[in-house]
Each structure stands twice: as structure tokens, then as C-alpha cells.
Amino acid sequence: MLTIAIPQLYCGASGRKGAYNRQEVGLARAFAALGCRALAVYPDTSLSAPEAEDLEPNVRVLYLPARALAVHAFYKSWQPLLEEGVDAVHVMGDNSLGVPGLYRFCQKHGIFFYSQLGALKSDSRTPAVRLVMDLLLRRNLAVYRRTPTYAKTPAVAKEMESLGVSCAGVMPVGLDTAIIPMIPGTAAEVRAELKLDTAARYLLFVGRLDPYKRPMALPPLLEQLGPEWHLIVIGQGSLAAELDKAMAPYGDRYTRIPALPNTAVHAYYHACDVFVNLNDHEIFGMSLLEAMYAGCPPAARRAPGPELILEDGVSGVLADTDAALPDAVRRAAADPEMGPAAQRRVNEHFLWGNSAETALAMLEKKGVPAHG
Template sequence: MKLYITNEVNNAFYNSQEMGLAKALVEKHPEHHVDIVMLSESVSKRQYSKLRAEVLGQDEAGDIRVHVLPAKGFGHHGFIELGILKELKADLVHLLADNMFYAPQVISYCLKNDIRCHLYIGTLFTDSSNGLKRAVSRVMMGRNLSAYRKVPVYAKTPYVLKLLKENGIEAKLAPVGIDPESAQGHDGVTDVLEIREHYGLPFAKKILLFVGRLEDYKRPLEAIQLLSDLADSSFHLLMIGDGELSTSLDERIKELGLQGRVRRIPKIPNSEMKDIYRACDFFVNFNRVEIYGMAILEAMVNGCPVIAMRAPGPEFLIDDGRTGFLCDSDEEMRRKIALLTRNEDLRREMTEKAREHVASELTWERTVELFEDWN
């Protein structure tokens, strides 16, 4: 169950963690089936009634079923009619709780109705740079933390595991993974030049890749500054994402005279991201409060070397100097880019070690074994 409200029906533009885990679960336990319950602003009550009739009428042999409910709530915090848990005859609720306001109600409902429940937590407090939002988040989380102590809790990262412990909650680590098919990386069938032509990218340039929401804490403006500071027209920047800083970003590009060296694409379907990683030369991440970083994981497995500012997520995912680079400053990031540009052997060795690390240690197959109450 995912309480975060999206504006999509099918998560086409994001790596679906819930689907990846569900596939690994039914592979490991073929006697189970999984119902994924999520909220969307794009589904009306009428559409949902039709969807629910179709889904609930399916044969029970279906291993995984997705239920998209019309959104209710405020911001990204969704509310849900919990009676659906009885309709679906839930034995265990795997709740993506994080800092969702309605999580305590779900826990209470499960406890009252003898439905087992555990939490899967990727963040406790907002990563917004807005001081007011952070303060409100801290206050709101008081009631959540009280509820979280009543059920088993699993953390997606060591950093969140540490935060939970500091707040009196004993949890176990179950890292976010990638599905086995994705862990094999790009199949290499599509030519890099074909990919670049398709997305309007220059053929004979070194391309830096930034993927993420254009919000302050992701620091997209620093990606623009990095490109400017490289002072080498052989480098270009591809930015995938949209958000409140999009106008400021375009203005900064003009101020620095970089119009011909930056390509911005608001959205690309997740199914096409393998091509993007393969077509780019470096993946850069500037988020200094990055909790995990699915895009980092995807870049590592698809042969795009990662150069990231130090943060909890990158420090967990990257073995500095072996499977990627961790940096403390923009200057250090420039040095690492220059190093990989002139040392193709190091680049090749680093990307291969990164892929091997993800494929062996960070797949959903490995993660599903860490949850102790599937049976």
C-alpha cells in the first residue's frame, strides 16, 4: 500500500519499486499473490469503480494486481478507504509509510482487524530546504513515530535505520533493489548514435546527465554551473526532470550563454531510461541530502559512471574510487570528470565494477529475503 499521491495511473515515468518487490516476492513465494494499492490524482471515482470491478473480478490465479484509487488528501499525503483491505482479504499489509500523515490510521485499522502489517520506510522527515516545511514535518512525525513502534519496521537505507533508532524504533535494513532483468544492464542492441539522434543530443560530445525534480534540494542550478566551469565546449548537459525551478534554470542557462550546450527534457518514460544512461558519459548528482537515489542505481547498472556529492544515499551505494566517485566540492567533481575523460581504462573498469555490485548486492531478489514475515 502506497499512500503517496501521484498524478499518474501507471507510474510510467518512474522506476516502480512496489512492482519490483512484488515480482520478486511471487517468484520467491509462488503460493502468494500481491495486490498493489496506490493513489492517483488522474483517476476519477467513476473510473475507479470500473477498474475495481474489473480487478476484483479477475481469477485468483493472477499473481500481481494493481489497484489505482482516486486521490484524497492534501499535497502528496493521501487518505484511503481502508475497507479495501477486507475486500482484498489482505493477510499482510506492506505499507510504504515514510512520513505519510495517514500511516497511523492504516496501522490502527490493521491491528483492530487482525491484519498483519509491517512498514517499509525510505524517509522520516521532509528533504525540503524550506525551514517551515521541515519544522511542520518534525511536529507531524511525532504521532507517526508513536504508531510505528507498534509494528515491525524495515528501513531502505542505513541512514534511515540510524534515524529510526535515534527515535526509539528498532528496525531492520532491507535496501531498495532493482529487478533482475534491469540488473543485467543495457542489452547494447541500440547504437549510441541512434539514441543521441532520437533525443536531439550531439554526436561527438561528452554528455553530463542530471536526472531529478527541478527543486532546490536537488540543486539543478549547480549542474548548470558545473557545465560553465568546465569551460570546454566538448561537454554538454542533458537534464531530465521538471519542477518549480524550471524557469530559473532556463534564465541561468541564458545568463551563462549555454543555450547550445544544454538539452532539457521534462519527462522520459522509465522504460526508455536505459537508452539515456547508455548514451551519456557521466551521471552527476548534487543532492547533499540524497537519502538513496534510484537514478544513481540505474546509472550504475547501465554503464554510466556516477559522480555524486557526498550524501547518505550515494555513500551507501558507491564504493568511492571503485564503483563511482563521491565528492565534497564542485572543484573535486570537475577533477573526477577530467580524470575519467582522459583515462578510458579506469572508466571502463569502474562502470563494470558498478554493474557487478548492483547485480550481486542490490536486487529485489536479495531484498525480499530480508523481510521475515511473508509467511
């Protein structure tokens, strides 16, 4: 049985026990469903020895001792990969400083190394940090030029090619359907359960209320949509108070829920008419995928992620400017076929199983043997 490890090289909250929608775990489940053994590997700066957690048959989570430099993880030892009989590593390393060390370990021990990238250049707001990170990126590029490297979006594929990295293909991020709850009942019944007005139109925003998500575009959007529209915002962040103040004139047409259990958010996807994505530099958009999976059609500012995920006018509507957003929302709400089309789009192209199938086809073509 082929054993594949998916190590996280970012040292942050997303890999901790109990974290929602861990990409590595979702992909591990998909590999296991296709007959592999899969390990999601996370750094933990508090550990002195490895810890393991078996989630289900052939899906194991490893927490390994590590050091952190800002958000970059440096594992103290990759030896557990050998102890687990790992045949290949699926690396979502982007510009992480730990990529070259992992590559050298794999090269030394005959473990097949390949990548799935979501970004390369630094997105730091500090020019000096961007300069240093972009210089250090050269180390990763040397690895990516020698190994099969996939892009999460066509925009990243273009960036890779411009940096001399041959793109093996576009391999999008996927949804982990195992963590998505079933929401019984019709949209009207879900609204009644949530105590929402069954006659109103509801616009939904889910995400951090920070500048990069552009939540301050919401007040003028609601103004343009008119009195029949209500806005529900699920999120908190540095702009929360400013947004609440700007929304005060709209009274009960505006509801902000600072935090909800992630499973509870899905009820709102089912209850609302349109999901809005305002980030005009969105690399991907997991909330966008979740909304579409629930049949909530999206209106999104044009950006690499939404351009890849939705088919404009079919499974959602793209807006080139903020001024075009009200019409995009109305178009999404008016088309009864758009919600079902959004569901089909995600099911056919953006589940982790799609990525796992692509990876396994490549590993079979490369003749990667199972040793574990």
C-alpha cells in the same frame, strides 16, 4: 500462497495508472517472482468503488476510494485487504498520517504489519508545517516501535534509532527491471541513433530542475570540465529558464530535453560518459540507479543515497563539494572498469528482488502463515 499488500499512503501522481516506476508495483513483481501473491494498493480520490488491474500472474493493482489531506491519503475502507486474503502489509509510510489507522486495522484482523522507511522528519520548507508534522510523527513512531521496521538507507537507520525505533536492517529501494527497455548496440551506435557527436564527452543530468536538485551547479561544472565536454539535461522545473540562460554561452555543448518517454531516457544512459547527481541531500536517487544499471558511471555529491548506492572510486565517484565535481567526473570517465562495476553494484544489491528476499526471510522467521 502468502499474499502481501503494498499500500501507498501518499496521495499524488506516482501511483496513478500509467505512472513510471511505481515502487509498489516493482516490489509486487519481485514478491510474485519468489512465489507469493502481491497487491500494489493505491488511493484514488475520484473513485466511489474499488477497481482492480491484473498486471501479470499473482500481481494485482488495487485502486481504492480515498480522501486526501495535502499529500496524505486516507482510505475510506481497508476492507478489500480482507477480501483479497492479505496475510501481511509492506508499508512504506514514513511520516504519513494514515499509518496508525492502517496499523489498527491490521492488528484487529490478524494481518502482519511491517515497514520500510525512507524518511521520518518533515521536509516541508514551512516551519509551522514542519512543527505540526513532527509532532504528529509521534503517532507513527508508536507503531514503528511495536513492529519490524526497516530503513532504506543507513542515514534513516540512525534517525530511527535516535527516535527510539529499533531498526530491523537496511532494506534499500530497488529497480524494477521489467520496465527498463533493452538498448541494443554499442555506445557509439546508440549515439549515432541519437545524433550525438561520437567524439565528444557527454555528461548527463536527469531530474527535476528545482532548487533541491541543484541544477545551477551545472554551468560552473561544464566550465571547469573544458571544451571537449557536452552536457545533456533531461528535465524541467522552476529553474529551467534560469539554467537555459546560464548555459547560453556554451552553445551546442548544452542540450536540454524538457521531457521524454521514460523508456527513451535509457538510451541516453547508454550513450553518455558520466551521470551527475548534484543533490547534496539525496535520500536515494532512482535516476542514479538507472544510470548505473545501464553502465553509465556516476559522479555524485556526497549524500545519504549516493553514499549507500555507490562504492567511492569503484562503482562511481563521490564529491564532498561542488569544487570537487570536475575531478570526480574526469575520474569516472577515465576508468574503463567503473561502468561495469556500477552495473554489478545495482544487480547485486539494488533490485527489488533483494528487498523481497529480505522481507520474506523475516516473515518466515516470524511464522507468518498464508491464509489467502
